Amino acid sequence: MATPGSYELFYWPSIQGRGEFVRLALEAAGAPYVDVARLPAEKGGGAKVLTALLAETSGGGPFFAPPILRHGAVTLSQTGAILQYLGPRLGLVPDDEASRLKANHLQLTISDFVLEAHDAHHPIASSLYYDDQKPEASRRADLFVKNRIPKYFGYFERVLESNTAADGHHAVGVALSYVDLSLFQIMSGVGYAFPRALARMTSKLPRLVALQESVAAVPAVAAYLASPRRIPFSEHGIFRHYPELDP
Amino acid sequence: MATPGSYELFYWPSIQGRGEFVRLALEAAGAPYVDVARLPAEKGGGAKVLTALLAETSGGGPFFAPPILRHGAVTLSQTGAILQYLGPRLGLVPDDEASRLKANHLQLTISDFVLEAHDAHHPIASSLYYDDQKPEASRRADLFVKNRIPKYFGYFERVLESNTAADGHHAVGVALSYVDLSLFQIMSGVGYAFPRALARMTSKLPRLVALQESVAAVPAVAAYLASPRRIPFSEHGIFRHYPELDP
Numbered sequence A, B: 001m002a003t004p005g006s007y008e009l010f011y012w013p014s015i016q017g018r019g020e021f022v023r024l025a026l027e028a029a030g031a032p033y034v035d036v037a038r039l040p041a042e043k044g045g046g047a048k049v050l051t052a053l054l055a056e057t058s059g060g061g062p063f064f065a066p067p068i069l070r071h072g073a074v075t076l077s078q079t080g081a082i083l084q085y086l087g088p089r090l091g092l093v094p095d096d097e098a099s100r101l102k103a104n105h106l107q108l109t110i111s112d113f114v115l116e117a118h119d120a121h122h123p124i125a126s127s128l129y130y131d132d133q134k135p136e137a138s139r140r141a142d143l144f145v146k147n148r149i150p151k152y153f154g155y156f157e158r159v160l161e162s163n164t165a166a167d168g169h170h171a172v173g174v175a176l177s178y179v180d181l182s183l184f185q186i187m188s189g190v191g192y193a194f195p196r197a198l199a200r201m202t203s204k205l206p207r208l209v210a211l212q213e214s215v216a217a218v219p220a221v222a223a224y225l226a227s228p229r230r231i232p233f234s235e236h237g238i239f240r241h242y243p244e245l246d247p
Helices: A019-028 A047-054 A079-090 A097-121 A130-162 A178-193 A195-204 A206-216 A219-225 B019-028 B047-054 B079-090 B097-121 B130-162 B178-193 B195-204 B206-216 B219-225
Strands: A007-010 A033-035 A068-071 A074-077 B007-010 B033-035 B068-071 B074-077
Touching: A007 A019, A007 A047, A019 A079, A019 A178, A019 A219, A047 A068, A068 A079, A074 A079, A074 B097, A079 A097, A079 A178, A079 B097, A097 A130, A097 A178, A097 B074, A097 B079, A097 B097, A130 A178, A130 A195, A130 A206, A130 B130, A178 A195, A178 A206, A195 A206, A206 A219, B007 B019, B007 B047, B019 B033, B019 B079, B019 B178, B019 B219, B047 B068, B068 B079, B074 B079, B079 B097, B079 B178, B097 B130, B097 B178, B130 B178, B130 B195, B130 B206, B178 B195, B178 B206, B195 B206, B206 B219
Parallel strands: A007 A033, B007 B033
Antiparallel strands: A007 A068, A068 A074, B007 B068, B068 B074
């Protein structure tokens, strides 16, 4: 299916979701990869390929959920684990161990934020529709916007500020890392879901705003974002825009 | 504060919480460590030491939340990252890379479960009291018990089943790993919070039940669990027993 040495990503074909953090890394590095579930079924794609792989017990499985990355004999899941694996191979993390440990714990904190962002519109259960939990979502989103986004984004702003080697532009080291790409993605996601709330916060987040702009301007990222490979944000993913949750 | 080579754990001093996954690994391995925030203030302990460390920008910081582990020049946060660091050093993960990748993605899935377990009683916000979100907690806990615990525990049961080398007793490899310790902890936590619900499920989870018993019988773990170092479960932690949520 994939050429030797190339990466195979398995993720739901119609949403950005958690797979987007992996797509951004592969795209920014110009790495050869196949977004397998987005291929037509006759070319070995489709969501069924993905659900079959979840149960696969050879390699590292079974797996709880996508994204899943396959690379040669290695198969692994969990966004943070995949990015930790890809980082050194794609040149998206510094060489030294301290920077790699730091990148990993930052990425895991981003994963926590992503779960909270999802539950802002699905506080009761992901198995229920949003319409079945609107009053609860309203309460949760209100506090997510007032307390949690400022707490997480304020933290990431301090991370950028404290990395004096990079003059505030990078989370770890002095060059683009997978953490920068992931911070771009959560800034973009919050900007989609809660544009009014984010607009009220950005004056306190100058480094995150500058990082988001600089990542979007990386040529490989800009080309990806303008391509059909970038699935649009929608009300099926993690970051959803329901105007009533962003008054 | 700590003897050379020993580990320093920083976590809230009055709850098991996420710190317990790290405590279990250190205790099972008989590793020298200091549970710093549990020391009296005059010996350099207390919660203030912890909150000061969160803001520390030398080493890998700043950090978003505890647990934090300090070991020599290394300081890192996030439970999964800490256990990935400790595993090889404590002999709690196999030597081969495939097993280490697998242990890591399993642990990150356990972290996701822990966050969901917490939000079963705090679906609106951790900044509010349980009493301020009881109707919502009732809805969420009902679906957590019916759908999410079976989904996660059924998955971990399959993980144990598929590790044929260990005859169903270990998640990775053929010996005790930090993943086994963490599975013990979530089984124990669910058994504390939802004893009636768990009792209805255990016939379908024979390997998880056997793993829980075998981990509890590891001499170093048994000694720890019987000691005052093991903080009891309570209604301040991740796993809380509210009878109305476990009808």
